[in-house]
Amino acid sequence: MVRIWGSLTSATDGQADVEIEATTLKELLDGLSEKYPAIRPQLQRGVSVSIDGKIYNDSWFQPIKPDSEVVLLRRIVGG
Amino acid sequence: MPLDDQTPGQKPGEARQFKVVGTRPLRPDGIDKVTGRARFGADMSAPGMLIGRVLRSPHAHARIRSIDASKAEALEGVKAVVTRADFGAGDDDVADILDNCMAGEKALYDGHAVAAVAATSAAIARKALKLIDVDYETLPHVVDVDAAMKPDAPVLHEGLSDETVPDGVSQNVVHRVEFGHGDVEAGFAKADKVLERSFKTAATHQGYIEPHACLATMGTDGIADLWVCTQGHYMVRNTCAAILGIDQGKLRVTASEIGGGFGGKTTVFLEPVALALSRKANRPVKMTMTREEVLRATGPTSSTSIDVKIGMNKDGKITAASADLRYQGGAYQGSPADMGSMTAFAPYDLENVKTVGWDVVTNRPKAAAYRAPGAPMAAFAVESVVDELAKGFGLDPLDVRLKNAAREGTKSSYGPTFPAIGLEATLQAAKDHPHWKAPLGPNQGRGVACGFWFNFGGDTCVSLNITPDGTVTLSEGNPDIGGSRASMSMMAAEELGIPYDQVRTVIADTGALGQNEVTDGSRVTFAVGLATIKAARNAKKVLCERAAMVWGIDPEAVEWADGCARPAGDNAGKFPPMSLKEIAAIASNTGGPVAGHFEVNAEGAGVSFATHMVDTEVDPETGAVKVVRYTVFQDAGKAVHPAYVEGQFQGGAVQGIGWALNEEYIYGEDGRLQNPGFLDYRIPVASDLPMIDTVILEIPNPGHPYGVRGVGETSIVPPLAAIANSVSEAAGVRMTDLPMSPPKVLAAIQNG
Numbered sequence: 001m002v003r004i005w006g007s008l009t010s011a012t013d014g015q016a017d018v019e020i021e022a023t024t025l026k027e028l029l030d031g032l033s034e035k036y037p038a039i040r041p042q043l044q045r046g047v048s049v050s051i052d053g054k055i056y057n058d059s060w061f062q063p064i065k066p067d068s069e070v071v072l073l074r075r076i077v078g079g
Numbered sequence: 080m081p082l083d084d085q086t087p088g089q090k091p092g093e094a095r096q097f098k099v100v101g102t103r104p105l106r107p108d109g110i111d112k113v114t115g116r117a118r119f120g121a122d123m124s125a126p127g128m129l130i131g132r133v134l135r136s137p138h139a140h141a142r143i144r145s146i147d148a149s150k151a152e153a154l155e156g157v158k159a160v161v162t163r164a165d166f167g168a169g170d171d172d173v174a175d176i177l178d179n180c181m182a183g184e185k186a187l188y189d190g191h192a193v194a195a196v197a198a199t200s201a202a203i204a205r206k207a208l209k210l211i212d213v214d215y216e217t218l219p220h221v222v223d224v225d226a227a228m229k230p231d232a233p234v235l236h237e238g239l240s241d242e243t244v245p246d247g248v249s250q251n252v253v254h255r256v257e258f259g260h261g262d263v264e265a266g267f268a269k270a271d272k273v274l275e276r277s278f279k280t281a282a283t284h285q286g287y288i289e290p291h292a293c294l295a296t297m298g299t300d301g302i303a304d305l306w307v308c309t310q311g312h313y314m315v316r317n318t319c320a321a322i323l324g325i326d327q328g329k330l331r332v333t334a335s336e337i338g339g340g341f342g343g344k345t346t347v348f349l350e351p352v353a354l355a356l357s358r359k360a361n362r363p364v365k366m367t368m369t370r371e372e373v374l375r376a377t378g379p380t381s382s383t384s385i386d387v388k389i390g391m392n393k394d395g396k397i398t399a400a401s402a403d404l405r406y407q408g409g410a411y412q413g414s415p416a417d418m419g420s421m422t423a424f425a426p427y428d429l430e431n432v433k434t435v436g437w438d439v440v441t442n443r444p445k446a447a448a449y450r451a452p453g454a455p456m457a458a459f460a461v462e463s464v465v466d467e468l469a470k471g472f473g474l475d476p477l478d479v480r481l482k483n484a485a486r487e488g489t490k491s492s493y494g495p496t497f498p499a500i501g502l503e504a505t506l507q508a509a510k511d512h513p514h515w516k517a518p519l520g521p522n523q524g525r526g527v528a529c530g531f532w533f534n535f536g537g538d539t540c541v542s543l544n545i546t547p548d549g550t551v552t553l554s555e556g557n558p559d560i561g562g563s564r565a566s567m568s569m570m571a572a573e574e575l576g577i578p579y580d581q582v583r584t585v586i587a588d589t590g591a592l593g594q595n596e597v598t599d600g601s602r603v604t605f606a607v608g609l610a611t612i613k614a615a616r617n618a619k620k621v622l623c624e625r626a627a628m629v630w631g632i633d634p635e636a637v638e639w640a641d642g643c644a645r646p647a648g649d650n651a652g653k654f655p656p657m658s659l660k661e662i663a664a665i666a667s668n669t670g671g672p673v674a675g676h677f678e679v680n681a682e683g684a685g686v687s688f689a690t691h692m693v694d695t696e697v698d699p700e701t702g703a704v705k706v707v708r709y710t711v712f713q714d715a716g717k718a719v720h721p722a723y724v725e726g727q728f729q730g731g732a733v734q735g736i737g738w739a740l741n742e743e744y745i746y747g748e749d750g751r752l753q754n755p756g757f758l759d760y761r762i763p764v765a766s767d768l769p770m771i772d773t774v775i776l777e778i779p780n781p782g783h784p785y786g787v788r789g790v791g792e793t794s795i796v797p798p799l800a801a802i803a804n805s806v807s808e809a810a811g812v813r814m815t816d817l818p819m820s821p822p823k824v825l826a827a828i829q830n831g
């Protein structure tokens with residue numbers, strides 16, 4: 001189950017929580033892109049993903065457990 | 080060899096006992112900086128070097144019909160002139176950066192670069208600029224974020240709005256984001272009181288003392304070198320290579336000492352221009368900005384306009400909260416409205432919350448990152464309303480924050496559920512501190528506010544080498560803006576069990592290490608520290624193998640403790656310990672030089688919270704505000720070098736004081752910046768400030784071997800709000816417009 005932010009729900013038929021079969025970050029992003037093509041422009045702009053409260057930007061093979069909390073975030077930037 | 084995160088003899092669950100980490104050794108760059116020996120961006124020269132200068136637009140918005148540089152090119156001593164025509168199309172990823180470095184079809188703000196000259200002297204270069212004839216068609220401009228959103232506003236870029244932007248607003252709105260959960264309207268209906276306020280914050284500059292500067296050399300063979308003042312020389316390499324169409328491996332970038340960055344040196348301005356001039360002139364080219372150029376043409380932060388609505392019950396419980404955050408990011412997309420929307424309510428455990436962020440372009444310089452980009456303005460607005468509601472109910476503002484504080488298990492306003500976090504600890508430390516109970520004088524007020532920031536890690540490389548005499552050199556790829564040379568030396572010394580002064584850390588050039596993320600995101604002590612510890616552990620493994628070789632025993636039977644290889648137990652045999660120096664001395668006899676390195680994308684950094692408390696005194700006759708006492712409470716995970724951590728806390732508070740009280744970009748009716756200098760753009764100086772007191776909390780970060788948490792950014796999040804809450808109490812009127820400069824405060828007092 002992936003939680004996505006409010007304005008992105010227009011790409012997921014209004015759903016804030018969507019179901020994607022994934023054991024890694026890459027599978028998650030690929031699955032999202034395939035299931036919800038309208039989300040692709042945002043994925044191309046870049047996202048961060050919170051997995052169990054920790055933020056990941058790039059690590060494709062970061063494991064996702066069946067009970068992990070996964071949240072899609074705007075790409076985190078810093079100064 | 081055991082390589083876990085515990086010290087020898089440490090039992091599971093016990094706090095690790097450090098010998099070097101947590102002490103305050105002398106900083107390694109101190110003597111260089113106080114004697115003037117340190118080499119900054121403008122301190123490098125090369126034989127045959129030319130001086131580069133930039134011609135900048137005097138218009139806020141203008142179409143460039145043509146540029147005639149023939150007279151400049153004919154001037155004796157001029158070796159090259161470049162305009163946008165000298166750059167290729169470049170990658171899409173760097174299109175905006177290129178256009179910001181050198182304007183294409185339009186000049187989009189006052190100070191936008193339109194041409195550049197390289198000449199044999201600065202005087203000739205300046206004279207040549209005057210000979211360049213630019214034919215402008217001036218266009219209507221807009222610099223205010225709310226004005227830029229109106230349907231009839233002058234448009235900077237046709238068709239820039241993406242799919243998230245609703246119909247009916249200007250094309251200057253690039254992107255809209257929305258975060259939150261629950262039902263805010265239902266939550267407001269349950270509240271004893273609902274308060275709605277609007278806020279404005281001015282654009283402020285990072286205010287680094289050292290202007291941008293670089294020295295570029297690019298030959299006809301396509302091989303290039305760049306010496307530059309930057310927060311990330313790997314970023315400079317990659318960006319310049321993309322802009323100039325060259326291979327990254329052919330451009331070597333060396334970072335100079337850096338006189339401040341604060342996020343503003345996380346992109347490029349002069350660097351691709353200097354390389355293009357050098358390529359055209361076939362000579363080295365040095366470029367240095369004036370202060371005026373820094374203020375007109377490098378990235379300030381966004382100015383903002385924010386509406387906040389919060390419902391609260393009489394007991395202080397927040398029932399719902401919402402915010403509409405409008406950030407202008409200058410002439411290109413990318414304002415941190417999204418970060419403001421994610422961080423605004425992050426300190427609170429809310430059942431119903433909604434934020435909407437708007438990224439808007441205006442005729443101002445492209446916004447750059449500034450410590451915790453986007454968060455301070457959002458915190459200012461939210462924390463002001465929380466404060467006003469708490470005081471309206473006669474409640475203690477710290478108690479109200481504690482009552483609503485996010486904690487482990489809270490579903491954050493931006494989505495994820497928080498793991499163990501340190502917000503309550505900072506609030507409780509503030510409540511228990513003598514500052515909170517100290518009496519106030521006449522015309523004085525006290526304010527508090529919380530702040531949140533994410534922190535991240537990113538690509539990181541460290542190489543640790545042991546010299547034949549047993550001293551250690553450590554190479555990292557991140558310019559040292561917050562004490563990283565000291566903290567890396569300390570963590571390497573801790574891990575190797577040797578004194579701090581036996582390790583020297585240097586910032587390697589881009590040819591020496593793999594890719595390194597910019598020094599930003601409060602990442603370096605966390606990520607480079609993690610890589611340093613792992614690199615030292617890899618070196619220790621080799622050191623143990625060498626000792627095992629000498630002793631003729633299995634490497635697994637050797638452990639490293641207190642700077643020596645030792646037999647791991649009685650069964651390993653009885654051998655006297657071998658020190659690092661002894662093993663280094665025979666390295667050539669046992670297989671060759673000893674080193675350890677580590678490369679990682681250090682993901683999974685933990686979030687960070689702070690609480691600030693400030694007393695101010697308002698002069699009722701002039702509106703001038705004096706900060707009389709200030710205390711910062713922040714979780715550092717583990718403070719590697721507490722003096723640097725205190726410096727980060729103090730620096731964030733001081734920059735926040737400037738942002739809250741004096742700093743602002745002032746534009747005239749013509750869209751030109753009116754105050755591009757430190758006389759008229761007023762940053763705080765030492766005589767404006769009290770001692771900034773600090774309380775370092777140490778709640779270990781489980782994602783780092785020593786428990787380190789980034790501290791570089793969070794400290795600038797609470798001050799705008801804390802100071803506004805303090806000034807509002809002292810002045811007796813709620814201040815909602817930053818900066819709270821004397822005329823504004825006086826008018827607010829007089830108007831009630």
